[in-house]
Amino acid sequence: MNSSTHTGGTSAEDNPVIWQSVANRFTEEQACLASFLAFETAEILDGVKPGSLVNIVNRKKPCGRNLYELWNRFGSRIMRSSPLRVELLRSGKDGLLLYLYRNDLLDTWFGSEKIRDFFTRAGYPAFSTPQAAIAELKRRMKHSEFPHEIGIFLGYPLKDVEGFLGWSRLPFTCQGPWKIYGDPRLSIALAESHRLCRRRMIQTLSTATDPLRCLADCSPPPGSHPPSLLQ
Numbered sequence: 001m002n003s004s005t006h007t008g009g010t011s012a013e014d015n016p017v018i019w020q021s022v023a024n025r026f027t028e029e030q031a032c033l034a035s036f037l038a039f040e041t042a043e044i045l046d047g048v049k050p051g052s053l054v055n056i057v058n059r060k061k062p063c064g065r066n067l068y069e070l071w072n073r074f075g076s077r078i079m080r081s082s083p084l085r086v087e088l089l090r091s092g093k094d095g096l097l098l099y100l101y102r103n104d105l106l107d108t109w110f111g112s113e114k115i116r117d118f119f120t121r122a123g124y125p126a127f128s129t130p131q132a133a134i135a136e137l138k139r140r141m142k143h144s145e146f147p148h149e150i151g152i153f154l155g156y157p158l159k160d161v162e163g164f165l166g167w168s169r170l171p172f173t174c175q176g177p178w179k180i181y182g183d184p185r186l187s188i189a190l191a192e193s194h195r196l197c198r199r200r201m202i203q204t205l206s207t208a209t210d211p212l213r214c215l216a217d218c219s220p221p222p223g224s225h226p227p228s229l230l231q
Helices: 029-040 067-080 103-110 113-121 130-141 158-165 185-205 211-216
Strands: 051-057 085-092 095-101 172-175 179-181
Touching: 029 051, 029 067, 029 185, 029 211, 051 067, 067 085, 067 095, 085 130, 095 103, 095 130, 103 113, 103 130, 113 158, 158 179, 185 211
Parallel strands: none
Antiparallel strands: 051 095, 085 095, 172 179
8 A cells, every 4th residue: 555666775754653663752651551542543533533443462562561451550540531432342361452432523424324324234223322333333242253344433434344345346456454445545545644643643752741641632633634434
């Protein structure tokens, strides 16, 4: 999916954006966890994605911290200071899987007639709040590793989710962060906007003294809004 032309060597823009590049800046444990969550939810905070899955494994990161232990100690406190909401999808001794989301974005996304029709076709009962749809997703996850419709909860383009489910005749086009069907331009542009959100967050965290403030800020930068996902 990288459309840049390599002329030899690797530029800063080509380097993968990873949280570990700033993790060692935060010596206080709560700040360390907050910086990780801010990075993992950068697209949501910028308003270009309604929700994300965040996997927290019960083992030490390269920085020496066990984020699973930190979540159990500080997770609730951190989330209380953020407009983001969190649902625990799975939990076990090996780690936990969180769904973090912005209720306003998810409510707007799920309010679309096309998305409502999608959920009806997927067998979801009628719902009036995003939380009811999330509850049904959690119920289904007890019987399936990842129900295929989960892409809608992550803000993936409707055409790609329907293509993955085999509900459309659009051909598989390319592999990005998700499988892309039909005209790839919308999907590639969206994936690139996600990457740019994370790059901006890394830049912010590289100078931030309090990453909790990053989690509290839902003011998208100019030009960060994605194209319509309903095509």
